[in-house]
Amino acid sequence: MSNESNTPTNFIRQIIEKELAEGQTKIVHTRFPPEPNGYLHIGHAKSICLNFGLAEDYNGVCNLRFDDTNPHKEDQEYIDAIQEDVRWLGFDWDDRLFYSSDYFPKLYEFAVELIKAGKAYVCDLSAEEVREYRGSLTEKGKDSPHRNRSVEENLELFEGMKEGMFEDGSRTLRAKIDMGSPNINMRDPALYRIRHGVVHHQTGDAWCIYPMYDFTHPISDALEGINYSLCTLEFEDHRPFYDWIIDNISVSCHPRQIEFSRLNLEYTVVSKRKLTQLVDEKVVNGWDDPRMPTLAGLRRRGVSPASIKEFSRRIGVTKVDGTIEMGALESCIREDLDRSAQRRMAVLNPLKVVITNYPEEQLEAISAPNHPKNESMGARPINFGRELYIDRDDFRESANKKFKRLVLDKEVRLRNSYVIRCDEVIKDEAGEIIELRCSYDPETLGANPEGRKVKGVIHWVSAKEGVKAELRLYDRLFNHPTPDADKEKHFLEHVNEASLTVIENAVVEPLVATEEAGKSFQFEREGYYCVDKDSTVGKPVFNRVVTLRDSWAKIENSN
């Protein structure tokens, strides 16, 4: 970004800097550990920027690791999409792409080690029984009747689990810690469960037992030599178990888990489960629907990686459970696009204008700068002619001085072109305005008129050359700032029915109609737009990335 500054400090950077200075830490080694069960979203971007950003800033490394211990929910599609998204953000894991499933054999050995040390046991309780034995938030649990099996029996049973001798759900391997712990995560948590008949995307049918996250994560971190294992707040009370595992197996590395608050963004949801629901229930058109806060959606919407990184930088990293205003993201998007997007003109709601004193067949090439503040971005030709389109919102038959646009019997500047005066309004039988008769001042191309000041400037497209285009106007997906925090209503009830408005008959400059998907432009006075992948030669389609700030709307609405 143009004004990008250094990453502000935060409590994690302070910990790292202290440990680096004191020598406990030699090389910062982090990891980003998504489960491949959905697409990455803006909340993941925060974590990606944190983990990869820390590695970059302290000359360390960051691994990409798929936390794939639950094959039931996972899929290769997500593995591919996640890698694409992380790369798109601009981060690189070199040869450090790992899968938790890489460690299945080692994990098994560590489980055996725990059993031999009398610190894990095979439990025959059903899921419901385990729940009963676990106690509650306020009551202690009670020991499983299988808690004191001999090491030999546990070894034999665990081996049997691995060999497929037992049915799903009939047994688990559990850590032997303390059923009376006030921390429920320490009440003999499950280490392994039995899952027959699922094909793991990496290991196929090699295993019928799968390790739990709480067991897998600390070990994966330790095996990879991670020293800062950053995760979100809800794992805070799993940390004692994380440390317990590391302390009770033979690994030399003891990664440190540090928790930070997950991102909440107003007027959207940032939860894989809920995003999946939006896709499955066809509230949106897929994971890359431009209304989605997924990286795929943001990318299709026209949001750049630079904007997302800057957003991530601005929101910071703390343990405060807060919600970011959408305006904060939009500000980053506008800042980036203002600098990088070429300017074009598009008329959303066309009103025909005939320049009565302009020759019938004449077309006049005008050079229009691509960026008002950056000459190196060049200029493009646009054609002025006798018939043009302007936006209906830019004309009024009568208006006060505040309305700096075209008014009957008044003048206005056509952007990059001449000053015109509206002489006559043509209406149909219903009284609707269908055409404006105007005259142009030939002396005003690139020059201000003599003796009078023309304040307003409006955009336009020549009728002869303009190309019909579809514009997709996106608005917030929900009409409640925290749709999933409402205890009265289900979040889907807060979906904004008007989150997509399709403008079928906009008219754009011919030059922008053939741009490739993904390119962003500013349609002057309207907003930033991005060529959608649905675009075809005959029918260009644009997504509105974000509107321009609109102080006129504020003035108008206040009246």
Add this chain to the structure above:
RNA sequence: UGGGGAAUCGUCUAGCGGCAGGACUGCGGACUCUGACUCCGCCAACCAAGGUUCGAAUCCUUGUUCCCCAGCCA
């Protein structure tokens, strides 16, 4: 009613015993061939009550409010 966390402008965030600062938003103005951008200015906060101290957002005590946890999910 157990355990783990968090409380600073509207929002996000800095502060680490010595002038409460920044960003976003909002408001006012300047500039303008984009009612954009840019520039200038303004509004706006330490959860509460005690205590320690020359001095407290910061340390101590007691409260209050909010978030998370009872998956063989992550």
